[in-house]
Amino acid sequence: MEEFVGGLWDKLITRTAYRGFPQARVELKEIEKLAPVFFRALGGDAGLNVRAGTATAHGARRSWMERIAGIGERVELAWTDDATLHLPASIDLYPERALNRELYLWLLALAAHDVAPEAAWIVRNQEAARATLEALPGMAARYRKLVEAELLRRGDAARLPAAEKQAEQAIRDALCEPGSINEFVPGERPPFPVPLWLHPEPPLPAGEQRRPAKGEPQQPEGGKVNKDAEARKRSAENVDMPKADNPFVLLFRAESLFTWAEYVKVNRSLDEDDNDDAVKAANDLDVLSVANDGKTTASRIRFDLDLPAEADDDLVLADGILLPEWHYRKQQMQPAHCRLQMLLARDAQPCELPVDLRPAARRLRSQFQALSSQRARLRAQANGTDLDLDACVRHAAEKASGLPTAEPGLYIDSRRQQRDLSCLLLADLSLSTDAWVSNSARVIDVIRNSMMLFGEALGATGDRFALYGFSSVRRENVRYHLIKGFDERYDAAIRGRVAALKPGFYTRMGAAIRHSAAILSKQKTSRRLLLILTDGKPNDLDKYEGRYGIEDTRVAVQEARRLGLTPFCVTIDEKAGEYLPHLFGANGYVVVRDAETLPKVLPNLYVQLTGE
Known part of the structure; x- marks a missing residue:
């Protein structure tokens, strides 16, 4: 009974605290055929694919209801990398379904006109917005509707601390008048995410820096792979491998075990066995932590890929x-x-x-074999089995006009052609x-x-x-x-x-x-x-x-x-x-x-x- 009542309470508080509009939700799958065509038609990079990204922790302030319900920590944003334009898997930010769909189209247009990708975040998006509106004047009215809806959704900035209020005002000015803000000074907490803009690649939890990738081999091409139906791209971090001689292990108390059991020799799954719940576990994690212990599958594959000795090679x-x-x-x-x-x-x-x-x-x-050699009728030949009437008429006309004519080919010959x-x-x-x-x-x-x-x-x-x-x-x-x-x-x-x-x-x-x-x-x-x-x-x-x-x-x-x-x-x-x-x-x-x-x-x- 307690679990039943707790479940009802959880649903109630979550539904009350949720700031979106599920009834107006638009999924990326609904426009998966339109999106790449629209993006490339507007001049977007033909080498970029369009697919769903993943939610990332934004670190901005949340309402007390969101904190009680334990939601609102993560948000799906739009961003690009070398091969993909990542968009939210679904959008339900605004009460009108048409407006949520317009946001997808605006993000596609913005990414197609990302003219200053190396500039600071706020400058980059203002330049992209200006370039989009200059190239596509018809989107100006739609953009204004999106900005009005977004400003209403962001709430009252007067309640924020002074520094954060100033940062929020800079974002609002940049949305209303792209190109008006040249510098952004964040407050104590990161600003509330801006769904109308592109974000760094990839969006990381607030305060974290992306570590440079190591030159390790990629996973092998072959073998069985469990696929994510939505093909999301995950947020990840590199961490050090925990040491086996960690002194904190000594603090472990056997009393914390729920049960005791004698050792029984049974077949147990290996670390490399397929895990049917791996995708669900990945979805539940904010960030996937990856450690290099020197015993990874990639290391073994790299050993297998060592070239054979010259005597055994081709x-x-x-x-x-x-x-x-x-x-x-x-x-x-x-x-x-x-x-x-x-x-x-x-x-x-x-x-x-x-x-x-x-x-x-x-x-x-x-x-x-029927294609090996076929008979072909060759026109305008010097010899042949049939007269070429077109060549005969042409030759007679040229002769009557008094023009000099070359040796005519007046016959059609049938030959085998390779x-x-x-x-x-x-x-x-x-x-x-x-x-x-x-x-x-x-x-x-x-x-x-x-x-x-x-x-x-x-x-x-x-x-x-x-x-x-x-x-x-x-x-x-x-x-x-x-x-x-x-x-x-x-x-x-x-x-x-x-x-x-x-x-x-x-x-x-x-x-x-x-x-x-x-x-x-x-x-x-x-x-x-x-x-x-x-x-x-x-x-x-x-x-x-x-x-x-x-x-x-x-x-x-x-x-x-x-x-x-x-x-x-x-x-x-x-x-x-x-x-x-x-x-x-x-x-x-x-x-x-x-x-x-x-x-x-x-x-x-x-x-x-x-x-x-």
Whole structure:
């Protein structure tokens, strides 16, 4: 009974103290399709994704009702980092639902016109607001409504202490007249958050300073990962690992234990076992504390990623191929920044096509043989089986006009024409390909089967094609695997190289695309297709992560297009829609939802891309 009454009281006091308007709440999910389009249409950075952030402690004063109810300590704010624009997961600040939705649109517009990101917080937002209102005069009336609602929500500033009152007045003036405040002097307590503004990256609890990140490896690409449905970004802090010889342990009293039990030998979960409640626990924490004890999963993975000895590694065909790389922060190309190794599988043995792939291979060969050579009717020929009436009329008119005419081609001839195109398939062989897509197949198995069927299909057409794979360990070691060159015949030896493929390391995609483009550009065909087969976004250990790797890959794709090539990406990554449109354009990629169907999808996709 006490628990029941306590629960009712908790609900009552929480509902009374809550300052929002749940009935007018607008969720980010409701505009998740509109938000990125609206943001980019206003000139926002095309490389930024839009997703929900996380609540952070603001440290400002709370009402006594909020303190009694234990709420109001945290608030969801808008902020940006190198790869993402983070917005509140929901907004219910104002009593009108339309006004809460307008706040989402205003934040998107403000982020698109963030012209002074390095300036002080209050100056940065005033400059962004001015730039937004100058570029979008139609938003002025909406902005005024938001400001009026926000000033009303902030309450009476006269009750605050003098210093905090002055700080609050500066914020109000900056909201009403962007550009009027050049300096902000905070009071004893931080000011109440301003939901109409962007905040530092990321918003931290009051009084804390962000520690610089250490150059530790990222988590592995493969393996099972429990996903957060809202994809929030968490606030975190670096802390020191507690010492085992802490003297305060001596103060522990056994009497504090609730029960005693004898030791029983049972299987207990390990620290690395999946925890179904991990996301809920993370949501309950203000800040995630992360300590480095030297025994993390990343440390073990780094040991596993040590390169094999030269005697056990693949044969090096070419070492030290230097390639440039784009530095997106400096907006300049870094010449000779990456070193690429051309490798050939050492222990690859010739083999036949696996039995389970033979029925599909027969169907593909039959389908693709019809494309190998087709009869074409060539007009304006000197000899042929039929008259070209258009050429005859044109020749008669020119002759009647008295103009000198060249030797006419008055016939139509029917000849067999060979397809004039070449294709290079570049496969991602990173560590993530060791992940399982089903109970019987890994990503690397799907890639092997895809390349084998692709080779069988193109071998039937007579088209020139090449197969390569890549992975990397930092910029000094981009591993580029030769599977089939343009001048090699697809046979049992090539199948053996495909069968010998194994998961590699990381995904320095820009360097691999640049070298592939250099190889493909030497082919003297009228059409040249560069197919990239991958299961994730670009990444590597040395800062080739997030925006850096994405922008370098994007520049590499643009360079390939300038060479007259047609880059196209085939991926099985579920989140590809967040970054591939920025890399390859809206029509430059396809997402294969069921990875196991990739071997059948890839050859048919080739037919569509080559226009046959």
